Amino acid sequence: MTSHAPLQKPITPFPGAPTPTFAPTSQKPTAQTSLRTPSNRKTIYDRNLNRTRTAELSRASFAYLFAEIVSYAQKRVTGIQDLEKRYIIPPSPIVYLLPTLNDTLRTRLSNLGHPLGLRLLPLLLHRTSPSPLSSSSPLPTRPTRIIPLLNFIARPLWTHLFGRPADAIEHSASAASDNEYMITDNEPLVNQYISVPREMSQLNCAAFVAGVVEGVCCGCGMGAGVSAHWVGGEEDGGGGGKGREGEMWPGKTVFLIRFEEGVVEREKGGGG
Structure with a gap:
């Protein structure tokens, strides 16, 4: 009886399918990166940081973008306290501090502005540096x-963000609040195109700018808490800018900067 070896046939998933081919083992697979490279082989890191130094953004574009930011933040909070950012600050005769109920809507806006301040600090320092060909001026x-x-x-x-400097810088006159400073803006751009409902009249969307200022302070190694407040007390029509100050500047806002105790002690000791 004669035995026959089994026939060796290629296995295909369906009739007419091509036979799979394999690359030689000596070749190594090509590594692929997730970085998208345009056709000119340049990325955003190749751009000149001074290219947009004098460029201005359209107000309409900014108003639309910021309105969407506020809307995005408002949909993901449970109250005013979450939309802004709450700081426990002693009463001040200059600024009207928001009541507890209206302190709820700040965290989101301030947290969105904080990383922007951290990134703007080195950018502005770079743009204010002297020309590389000039060795007479020290680096900032x-x-x-x-x-x-x-x-x-x-x-x-302020000039980089809004095209003009802030209106005033003040220091708290109270000895108990020696670590408090105030930056005043008579007409914040971020409040010009935002319509706040009557039941949220204490909400100040300049909390976003307060987050930017806080990020700059932290980037300089000077920890501080920053909050935005309408000018005027409740009996003066504060919160909506309808008091004596509000007659001329309805949206006048004070940014209250409260530095940490360690920063104040270092300042008094002459350290830096």
């Missing part, structure tokens, strides 16, 4: 004292 450094930091915020930062 991050502010390490309170007054230079406030001047940096009220002038270069």
Whole structure:
């Protein structure tokens, strides 16, 4: 009886399917990166940081974008306290502090502005640096004292964001609140195109700018809590800007900056 070896036939999933081929084992697979490279082989990191130094954004574009930011934040909060950012600050004779009920809507807006401040600080320091061909001017450094930091915020930062400097810088006259400083903006751009409902009249959308200021302070190693408040007390029509101050500047806002105790002690000791 003669035995026959079994026939060796290629296995295909269906008739007419091509036979799979395999690459030689000596070839290594090509590594692929997730970075998208345009046709000119340049990425965003190749752009000049000074290219948009004098460029201005359309107000209509900004108004639409910021309105969407506020709407996005409002849909994901449970009250005013979550939309803004709450700080426990002693009563001040200059600014009307929001009541507990209206302190609920701040966290989202302030948290969105905080990383922006951290990134704007090195960008503005780079843009204010002298030309690489000039060796006479020293390179700018991050502010390490309170007054230079406030001047940096009220002038270069404010001008970069809003096209003009802030209107005033003040220091608290109370000895108990020696760590409190105030930056005043008579007409914040972020409040010009936002319509706040009557039941949320204490909400100040400039909490987003307060987050930017807080990010700059933290980037300089000077921890601080920053909050935005309407000018005027409740008996003066505060919260809606309808008091004596509100007759001329309805949206006048004070950004209250409360530095940490360690920063104030370092300032008094002459450290930096």
